[in-house]
Amino acid sequence: MAKKGDYFGLSYLVSVILAIIPVTSFICGFITRLMEGKIVAALLRLLFGWNIIWILDLVFMIISKHIFRILPV
Numbered sequence: 677m678a679k680k681g682d683y684f685g686l687s688y689l690v691s692v693i694l695a696i697i698p699v700t701s702f703i704c705g706f707i708t709r710l711m712e713g714k715i716v717a718a719l720l721r722l723l724f725g726w727n728i729i730w731i732l733d734l735v736f737m738i739i740s741k742h743i744f745r746i747l748p749v
Contacts, residue, residue: 682742683708695737698730705733705743717747 732744
């Protein structure tokens with residue numbers, strides 16, 4: 677069975693490919709945090725999602741198979 681990634685329950689490989697592309701990483705990360713009910717974290721992704729968080733998402737997705745959590749609450 678394929679391991680699940682962090683974006684919408686897609687496979688790990690698809691999630692990594694989406695994390696590599698900056699625009700899709702930004703959109704998918706924002707929507708993922710909204711779906712988890714973390715509105716403040718989603719808004720922080722809107723403010724800082726184009727640079728630092730994109731790199732952190734990519735690193736965390738490859739290492740831990742989950743996107744970077746700004747607010748892990």
